[in-house]
Amino acid sequence: MKQLFPAAGEVGRWKPEGEPLSFRGEALFDHIDGGADIYFEYGFVILVTQQYKDEDRALSVEIYCMEDAAAAFGIYSYNRHPSLSPVEVGGDGTIHPNGLFYWQGRYYIDIRQVGTASVSSEDILTIGKAVEKNIGAAAERPEIMKLLPRENMVPHSEVFARGKLAINNQVYIAEEDLFGLAKDEVAALARYRAGLPEFSVIIAGYKSPEACEKAFTRLREHFMGSGSAVDAQFAIAAMPGKHYAVRKADDTLLVVANADNPQNALDMLDRISQQEGLQE
Secondary structure, three states: OHHHOOOOOOOOOOEEEEEEEEEEHHHHHHHOOOOOHHHHHHOEEEEEEEEEEEOOEEEEEEEEEEOOHHHHHHHHHHHOOOOOEEEOOOOEEEEEOOEEEEEEOOEEEEEEEEOOOOOOHHHHHHHHHHHHHHHOOOOOOOHHHHHOOOOOEOOOOOEEEOOHHHHHHHOOOOOOOOOOOOOOOEEEEEEEOOOOOOEEEEEEEOOOHHHHHHHHHHHHHHHHOOOOOOOOEEEEEEEOOEEEEEEEEOOEEEEEEEEOOHHHHHHHHHHHHOOOOOOO
């Protein structure tokens, strides 16, 4: 991975400072204190970091190699926030006052200012573009992301998930792993605003209708109790003004969370069900 870092002379006056550092496996916890678990949930392989300097200005460039492109997009989507500014670099990029992060192929790249000397967004983006060129290979977003309706979606709020940590960070329902995503089972989440209080959508894809049925049952029993019995969908108020609607469709589970009333939640389920790829 060292070849992915720009060499001296490739990014203006910026030059590598020292040798790259590598963190593989559990060593990631030494680098990210308290925040490494989510990388393993997505599929972490190795992190390589390199410092760059231009006189008193310094930047840290971190390149995370993930197990596949979906994992790289996932950790990118998990870390971004709709309030931050998108930028054209890699597959998707986000720039903020102290740095830049983006994904490309199976890599997640995080570039940050180090120290108090200010570094311009232009310089940060120059190094980001150089890494992008060295990586070369691009990739598509995971297929399940296409199932999220675009209308009224909060821009840049969509998240790709592979487990409980990512889902609960976006929409907390319970400490229990209600969705129970196994390997190769994934979910897409996004926030929506349509002249109404903001609500969320979760679309979970399973390897079989039986696995989807088990997740549907866990959600039904969580909201309605173990003696409950419904067919393929239900709507319920978790608290005043916070309504959930859940529907199973073969091997796909659809959830609308935090809608202002049950009918709006059910209407959104109908909209999702009309997406290409979900129609029977």
